[in-house]
Amino acid sequence: MNTLNQQIDPIEHGTLGQAASGDEDPVRTHTGRLKEFFGRRFSNSAVLFGVIPIGTSLGRWISKIIALPQLRKLATGEVPWSPLRKPVSESTVVLLSTGGVHLRSDRPFNLNSDPTFRVIPKDALQTDLAISHQAYDKTDALRDINLVFPIERLRELEVERVIGRLAEEHYGFGLMGSAKHLMPAIKEVARRIRKSGADLALLVPA
Amino acid sequence: MGLLAREIEAQGVTTVGLALVKEVAIAANAPRFLYLHWPFGHALGEPGNIAQQRTVLHDMLSMAAHAPRPGLVIELPYRWRRETYPAVQDWTTPSQAVVSGLSL
Numbered sequence: 001m002n003t004l005n006q007q008i009d010p011i012e013h014g015t016l017g018q019a020a021s022g023d024e025d026p027v028r029t030h031t032g033r034l035k036e037f038f039g040r041r042f043s044n045s046a047v048l049f050g051v052i053p054i055g056t057s058l059g060r061w062i063s064k065i066i067a068l069p070q071l072r073k074l075a076t077g078e079v080p081w082s083p084l085r086k087p088v089s090e091s092t093v094v095l096l097s098t099g100g101v102h103l104r105s106d107r108p109f110n111l112n113s114d115p116t117f118r119v120i121p122k123d124a125l126q127t128d129l130a131i132s133h134q135a136y137d138k139t140d141a142l143r144d145i146n147l148v149f150p151i152e153r154l155r156e157l158e159v160e161r162v163i164g165r166l167a168e169e170h171y172g173f174g175l176m177g178s179a180k181h182l183m184p185a186i187k188e189v190a191r192r193i194r195k196s197g198a199d200l201a202l203l204v205p206a
Numbered sequence: 207m208g209l210l211a212r213e214i215e216a217q218g219v220t221t222v223g224l225a226l227v228k229e230v231a232i233a234a235n236a237p238r239f240l241y242l243h244w245p246f247g248h249a250l251g252e253p254g255n256i257a258q259q260r261t262v263l264h265d266m267l268s269m270a271a272h273a274p275r276p277g278l279v280i281e282l283p284y285r286w287r288r289e290t291y292p293a294v295q296d297w298t299t300p301s302q303a304v305v306s307g308l309s310l
Contacts, residue, residue: 059246060227071233075208079235079276080215088267089298094219098207099247136246144253153250153259162297163267179209186210194217200270201214202263203223204249205207 026101026145029108029132059136070179084200086164091199093158094167096189099141099148099206100133101172108132109174115181117189118172124151133175136206148204167198175206208234222266222273224249231279238269239279240304244286257291258284261301268300272308280307 084091100109102118109116109132120129126145131138141147151170158166171189176182193201208231211221215237222238225231226246231239242249242262251258265282282303294301 063227064229067227067230068233071208071230071235075212075233075235077235079237080212081237081276082215082218082220083273084220084270087298088271091220091270096210096214098210099249138247140253141247146259147248147250147253150250150259150263153256153263157260157263157297160297173210183209186213189210190213190217190219193214193219198219200267201211201219201221202266203207203211203221205224205226206246 025142026126026129026131027104028138028142029100029111029130031111031134066177067179074179074183086199088163088200089161090164092165092167092197093154093163093200093202094193094196094198095149095151095154095170095202095204096173097149097171097204097206098173099136099204100131100138100174101129101145101149102132102174104128104130106130109172112175113177114174115176115178115185116174117185120149120151120170120172122151122155122166122168122170124170126152133206135175148206150202150204154202164199167193167196169196208236208239211236211239220270222269224262224266225279228279228281235277237276238273240265240269241279241281242284243281244284248286252287255291257293258289260294261291264294264297265301265304267297268304272300272304274308278308280304282307 103120106118111132111134129145131141146152154166157163207223211223215221223236225239225241226244226249228241231241250262
């Protein structure tokens, strides 16, 4: 398998896989069968008896083990506080996702560790988008990108004048175990958001 | 993601984050978090359930406008796949889920 095939699984383009992904859907950067299996096991959307999520407790446990010691070190001191200065209906809103979302035409995230970010324009369609992230079950998000990157819903709210305006640029992050190594990208995105004049940032996890 | 929220807020921009792991949301010391006990990859809910997704966005916008102090993590009351989501009637009224979360 060459590098390109490893990056984007042709099955996910909808040539074969109607169940997981049609032509309208975002593409999945292929993580390998074993990792997809574990992704489904550990952060699953499948349910027992129709109600109890399977595997989420293990997934939660893993993310606690990874995140908590780092947060205790890095998320210290006073909580920053910048309350909204105008009504939501006059605010410019920017969207950020850590679900590995990026433009299909952009460089995919490294699947298990990537300290960079991607810019996603406000008018990006589902077909323009891809997901590169190996630590959660992407089946549903590939069917409906709004689960991890609700850009379509926000465009509707802009038209309905619920929000003032949608920012021109939105931001995607991939999987990154080391928060320390992600800090330069975090700081750059925070600066870009301030410079863009946005009033409100909405953050959505994987 | 909590660190991202902290840095953006420190730049003067209001932030609201969704969280799927309660302990991580609390430890993040971020300005405003809404916690949902839903599976990973589903922060906005189920695929194609637009009413559900709009409900969560209404909660986020309500939190942005009405959270009275930094560091609040509010648990949203929605059970996974066991709720019906009526259309949001009035977007200028704060969501009941956030209002009752704030009054706890």
